[in-house]
Amino acid sequence: MTASSVARQLGHSFSDPLLLRTALTHRSFGIPNNERLEFLGDGILDCAIAAALFHRFPDLPEGDLSRLRANLVNQDALHQLAVGLNIGDALRLGEGELKSGGALRPSILADALEALFGAIYLDAGFLAAQAVIDKLYAPLLAKLKPGEFQKDxxxxxxxxxxxxxxxxxxxxxxxxxxxxxxxxxxxxxxxxxxxxxxxxxxxxxxxxxxxxxxxxxxxxxx
The missing domain is CATH 3.30.160.20 (Double Stranded RNA Binding Domain)
Structure with a gap:
């Protein structure tokens, strides 16, 4: 799995390939790495999911919407999505992380996916990042039943x-x-x-x- 393959699965063609490469570079590999992009992508994801839930469930109060969002943007959800995209195969990791199984570590995979959202935002703007997130999360959103899943x-x-x-x-x-x-x-x-x-x-x-x-x-x- 290559970086370009991950981009194709996400449905985004990067104008700046360096952003894609950086998003898939763990800090153990060197600088530049994806830490700052992960910070940015975290905010982009929160906003995109909040908007999706706001429109999908017009009658839900704020507290229930917040709980639903928390279930969608946590590390476990991101990890599952990242595994489905085979992001681990495209990550650039330092030797130590490679040997210790960093390509399978949930935290590293989740952070890399958020970094990709941040990279897409910088490459093409919020609407492009939102479109990718909406597509990726569509199956999860379709399964939501607020009466059941608003409680942990x-x-x-x-x-x-x-x-x-x-x-x-x-x-x-x-x-x-x-x-x-x-x-x-x-x-x-x-x-x-x-x-x-x-x-x-x-x-x-x-x-x-x-x-x-x-x-x-x-x-x-x-």
Whole structure:
């Protein structure tokens, strides 16, 4: 997978190829890298998703819109999208990151995708970046059901158990690895009745708990 292949999948032809190359360059590779573009892309993504939700759900209050947006722009969502685009294969990484599996690391992939949004904005303006984001997020937006997804997975799991008079789940931190700025957490969600244990991973304990809760809820409702 090359940088140009990633651009084709995104549906944007870069007038300035340097922006594309920089967006796919991790700081471990050298300078220039994608850190500043990631900062810019984060803001572009927030705005584009806010606009998409505002128009798609005209009756939802601000709090519900904010929760929906948070679920769409978090690292887990970005990571999944980046994997679908095979961004990891096109990343320029330093030797250390290559050896340690940096091309698969969720935080690196999520940041690179945001950097690409920032690069598209600089290359062709906000409307071009918004069009790419709208296209990329269309399947996720189509699946949204505000009544269900405005609550996070832990809340929905708790309500499911309470509604059946079952004990509430317990969350146990199993492992925390990595440097302080790029830690990975492993958390177990344990339910007594019915007996169930799921494990979630994430860049924070909170995210790992949500992933574990979501897995538990899916098993319980399958």
């Amino acid at each position: 997975a832990k809340t929905r799991l708790q309500e499911w158990l309470q509604g059946r008079k079952k004990p509430l789940p317990r969350y146990q931190l199993l492992e925390a690895t990595g440097a302080a700025h790029e830690q990975r957490f492993e958390v177990a969600c344990e339910i007594e009745s019915p007996l169930l244990r799921t494990v979630g991973h994430g860049s924070s304990r909170r995210i790992a708990e949500q992933v574990a809760a979501d897995k538990a809820l899916k098993e319980l409702t399958a």
